[in-house]
Amino acid sequence: MADPIIQMQNVSKFFGDFQALRDVSLDVANGERVVICGPSGSGKSTLIRCINRLEAHEAGQITVGGTTLTDAPVDLEKIRGQVGMVFQQFNLFPHLTVLENLCLGPRRALGLTDAQARDRALMYLTRVQIPDQADKFPRQLSGGQQQRVAIARSLCMEPRIMLFDEPTSALDPEMIAEVLDVMTELAASGMTMIVVTHEMGFARRVADRIVFMDKGEIVEIGTPEAVFTAPKSPRFKTFLNQIL
Ligand code: ADP
Ligand code: MG
Numbered sequence: 001m002a003d004p005i006i007q008m009q010n011v012s013k014f015f016g017d018f019q020a021l022r023d024v025s026l027d028v029a030n031g032e033r034v035v036i037c038g039p040s041g042s043g044k045s046t047l048i049r050c051i052n053r054l055e056a057h058e059a060g061q062i063t064v065g066g067t068t069l070t071d072a073p074v075d076l077e078k079i080r081g082q083v084g085m086v087f088q089q090f091n092l093f094p095h096l097t098v099l100e101n102l103c104l105g106p107r108r109a110l111g112l113t114d115a116q117a118r119d120r121a122l123m124y125l126t127r128v129q130i131p132d133q134a135d136k137f138p139r140q141l142s143g144g145q146q147q148r149v150a151i152a153r154s155l156c157m158e159p160r161i162m163l164f165d166e167p168t169s170a171l172d173p174e175m176i177a178e179v180l181d182v183m184t185e186l187a188a189s190g191m192t193m194i195v196v197t198h199e200m201g202f203a204r205r206v207a208d209r210i211v212f213m214d215k216g217e218i219v220e221i222g223t224p225e226a227v228f229t230a231p232k233s234p235r236f237k238t239f240l241n242q243i244l
Pocket of ligand 1: 015020038039040041042043046
């Protein structure tokens with residue numbers, strides 16, 4: 001691959017005796033959009049959590065933006081600064097307003113002034129189309145709005161890579177589209193994205209490649225066109241039949 005921003009080589013991850021990732025190898029190009037799908041418990045979350053070192057792997061090598069993740073802890077700050085993550089549960093600070101949620105990281109971790117952080121926060125709130133919600137508290141927003149705030153909060157750190165772990169799974173059906181629209185716009189802007197989702201319409205429209213995982217392994221990787229028209233592995237076929 002010409003310009004990989006993420007390289008995973010033969011990565012294995014154990015929880016005690018249980019092997020959650022088996023010899024996973026995956027390179028992601030700068031600007032690429034990768035969708036990961038697979039049954040519950042197949043290791044999707046574990047894989048992306050290893051990329052920003054929320055989990056530590058035991059074997060193999062992971063390199064993110066030129067930094068190898070077995071390096072000294074000081075480099076982890078660098079990794080986390082480059083890699084934003086959005087979770088199924090929005091993980092906003094409930095006692096802070098939307099604007100305060102967005103300003104916290106840039107002020108503390110990036111050293112922006114209050115005014116700079118505020119300007120940046122309003123810019124990203126505008127980008128996720130809710131600048132009018134800046135002074136509300138998370139509980140006063142719909143789920144879809146909260147998830148858009150969570151995306152804006154990650155973007156305020158100006159990461160090079162965005163990881164999404166089932167970002168629409170906790171949302172009521174009518175709110176899924178507004179979050180996927182924001183993610184589609186982000187993809188069009190050239191952001192490198194890894195998205196764990198079962199939203200196959202989104203995957204088909206936005207993904208450069210789709211990764212199918214089962215039992216801690218990458219079973220199949222291909223373009224949306226290839227995998228949706230002719231999935232190779234029986235396990236992937238079965239999975240697609242269940243969810244489509
Ligand atoms: P997915 O996101 O595909 O549903 P996960 O990556 O969350 O799967 O989990 C993969 C497997 O690892 C599951 O069997 C899960 O129970 C196990 N696992 C995940 N996190 C932990 C943990 N912190 N301790 C023990 N087992 C875990
Ligand atoms: Mg998961």
